[in-house]
Structure formats: C-alpha cells, structure tokens
C-alpha cells in the first residue's frame with residue numbers, strides 16, 4: 019500500500035527519504051509506475067514549496083528550480099534560449115507537469131532537457147546546498163542521496179547554443195536521439211565546444227572526441243569534418259523499439275552535421 | 285489504510301472527498317466524485333483521453349497524484365455544456381464528424397478549450413500542436429482540426 023508524505027520544504031523531504039521512498043516531481047514517470055504496480059517503492063514524498071519552481075538570474079548564471087516545469091521554462095524570459103528544448107518534451111499536458119528535476123532522472127529514451135543542460139555545463143545543486151557538475155551527477159545519479167534543489171547554467175550568446183531532437187513522429191515523438199551543442203567562438207573560431215547526445219547511452223553523454231576535434235576550427239563543412247568522423251566515440255546506444263544501436267550510430271554524424279551547420283532536418 | 289481529505293473545485297462546484305494513498309486524479313474524479321467524463325485509456329500519459337484542465341491548463345489526470353489537486357480548479361468535459369445548451373466545441377465536433385467512437389473526445393475537447401482560451405484564432409498548425417498529446421484512432425484528425433477551427437470562429441463571433 020502506498021503512503022504519501024507531504025512536506026513544507028525540500029530539506030525536510032530529503033531527511034524523510036528511505037530506500038522505499040520515491041520523490042514526486044511532476045509525477046509523469048512516478049505515477050506511471052504507481053498505475054502499473056511498480057513495487058520498488060511504498061512511499062511517495064512530495065513538497066508543497068512553490069519556490070522550487072522559480073527561475074531567476076544569479077550572478078551571470080540562470081538558476082532553474084528543480085520543480086520548474088517545461089511550460090515554466092518556455093514562459094520565463096531568463097530561459098528563452100531553452101524554450102525550444104522544453105517545447106520538444108512530450109505534448110502540452112506533459113509540459114505542464116514534467117519538471118526539470120524529474121528530467122534529470124528520466125531513463126532512456128527520455129532526458130531531452132537534460133541533454134541540453136549537459137551541453138551547457140550545468141551545475142546541479144542538492145538540497146543540502148552542495149553542488150556538482152552535471153556530468154558527474156549523471157554518472158552517479160542512480161545512487162544519489164538527497165534531492166535536487168535546482169540547476170544553474172550560463173547564458174549562451176546569440177546562436178552559440180543549438181538543440182535538435184530527432185524523432186519519427188512530429189510533434190511529440192520520443193527521441194531517436196537528441197543533440198545539444200554549445201559553440202563559443204573566439205575570433206570566428208570555435209573554442210571549447212560542448213556536444214551532448216541524448217538517447218545514445220544510459221544517460222545523456224558528451225561526445226568529447228568530437229568536441230576536441232572542433233577546437234580552433236571554423237564552423238563550416240570543412241572545419242567540422244574531423245569532428246563528424248569521431249562523433250560517436252564514447253557513446254553507447256542500445257537497441258530499442260524506435261531504432262537499433264547500429265542505426266543510431268550511423269545517423270548520429272549526419273544529424274550532428276545538420277545541427278552544426280544549421281541545416282534543415284528532413 | 286490512511287485516507288487523505290482533499291478539496292478542489294470541479295467545474296465551479298466545491299468538492300471534498302477522501303482519497304487513498306497514491307490515488308490518481310482520474311480515478312478520484314471517476315470513482316470518488318462520479319464524474320465519468322474523463323476517460324481511462326492507458327494510464328501512462330500516451331493517449332490523452334484523461335486530459336482535464338487544472339487552473340485552466342491541460343494536465344493528464346491519470347498521472348496527477350490526486351493530492352496535488354488540493355485547492356485547485358479542475359474542469360472536465362462535464363462542465364462544458366450550459367444546461368441543455370452544448371458548448372460550441374461540442375456542437376462543432378458533432379456536426380463535423382470530430383467524433384466517431386468518441387473515446388478520445390473528452391481529451392480533445394479539453395485540449396481544444398485550453399488552446400482557444402489563450403489563442404482565439406489559432407492556425408491549423410497551432411491546433412495540431414495543441415492536440416499533439418491526444419491520440420485518435422478513428423477520425424484521422426482532420427475532422428477534429430476542422431471542428432476546432434469552426435468552433436473558434438463561432439466563439440470569436442460571440443465575443444464581437
């Protein structure tokens with residue numbers, strides 16, 4: 019039998035978590051589990067504090083509360099550069115419910131928003147106030163203790179940040195893969211690029227070989243050639259009902275090229 | 285087992301009841317309150333027929349923990365008609381073959397209502413986006429989109 023425990027603050031909720039507890043964000047995945055008889059938890063822990071939804075600027079970075087929904091992200095002026103990402107998560111009702119915090123834990127093939135956060139070098143802040151780079155957070159999320167309070171990202175300039183979701187059904191299809199890139203430039207050349215792939219591994223993953231291959235190049239067909247040839251190094255896709263791992267690896271460089279060169283998807 | 289009291293407004297009426305731990309809003313409305321207008325299709329967010337409006341915004345009631353509806357305003361298809369007078373969306377669906385088996389209809393109507401309250405003059409693309417979380421296995425969608433366009437026109441005429 020399930021018990022629901024409601025707390026005023028995230029800190030209180032964090033201290034009430036047991037191995038049988040599941041924290042409720044927007045509930046799109048937790049309630050699916052409840053409806054389908056998931057026996058891995060007996061308690062649902064939730065927090066009433068509406069400030070968990072806040073989105074604000076803080077010292078040059080944008081802080082997004084773990085409870086902010088995709089619809090909140092689309093509506094806030096601070097996160098205008100992420101609106102296009104949030105808009106591609108589910109349909110309108112899902113976006114009114116799905117939170118940024120929940121997306122950090124969403125399993126394959128979900129995690130489109132997290133893929134964007136990974137490319138933006140986000141920092142994850144936990145309920146105890148500690149902070150962690152998103153990449154190490156993702157690699158240890160299944161054993162994480164505590165709850166996520168917020169994430170913060172820098173504000174990318176102009177067209178430096180790009181995101182594309184590849185799906186078979188539009189709008190609203192689930193990802194065959196999603197790709198987020200952050201391409202800071204110095205004197206016209208790319209410097210310290212970030213490339214993240216979603217649905218190409220157990221969690222969203224960085225394509226570090228491709229990132230390195232972009233360093234110092236011009237953003238044109240010739241400049242990105244080497245990066246495309248190593249696009250899938252370090253990724254680890256699986257077969258699922260949408261696409262095989264083989265297919266994902268074959269098409270990843272094609273989609274990456276389109277994102278980098280700003281080409282229309284077909 | 286522990287029951288939790290909750291209160292919300294349902295189609296404008298104050299509603300109070302006890303819910304079981306983990307109960308979703310769809311079961312609560314259907315079995316607890318007796319409003320059978322939102323339907324159960326999948327219980328996992330994919331079909332959209334359980335769509336209700338919470339504070340005016342579409343939500344999937346099958347994935348909403350009932351307790352989170354405390355103090356909020358819920359609208360379902362049951363609240364659309366004004367007595368015997370159907371809502372323009374309902375009329376347009378009837379007259380333009382927007383419903384065949386009817387299973388998706390309550391979700392479609394609520395998704396459409398949420399759209400039109402924000403955007404009284406939507407394009408076809410905007411309608412497609414608004415109903416993209418709602419699956420229809422009968423109509424092929426075109427008559428639904430037509431019906432929403434027609435209802436939008438009528439609602440604009442009313443206000444003017």
Ligand SMILES: Cc1cc2nc3c(=O)[nH]c(=O)nc-3n(C[C@H](O)[C@H](O)[C@H](O)COP(=O)(O)OP(=O)(O)OC[C@H]3O[C@@H](n4cnc5c(N)ncnc54)[C@H](O)[C@@H]3O)c2cc1C
Nearest residue numbers: 043044045046047048108117119120123124129130166329
């Ligand atoms: C129809 C449908 C379509 C979808 N489409 C997409 C899609 O296109 N792209 C996509 O990425 N996802 C998609 N999803 C999956 C899901 O809705 C999103 O990933 C969403 O962001 C999950 O957030 P939530 O708040 O609903 O998570 P919940 O269900 O509330 O939680 C998910 C997990 O995260 C944990 N959690 C949540 N918040 C915190 C926190 N603050 N601290 C610690 N742990 C936390 C929970 O305990 C749980 O284990 C879809 C889901 C459905 C039902």
Ligand code: FES
Nearest residue numbers: 325326327332346
């Ligand atoms: S029953 Fe809720 S989405 Fe299908």
Ligand code: FES
Nearest residue numbers: 384385420421422
């Ligand atoms: S009318 Fe049958 S599912 Fe839409």
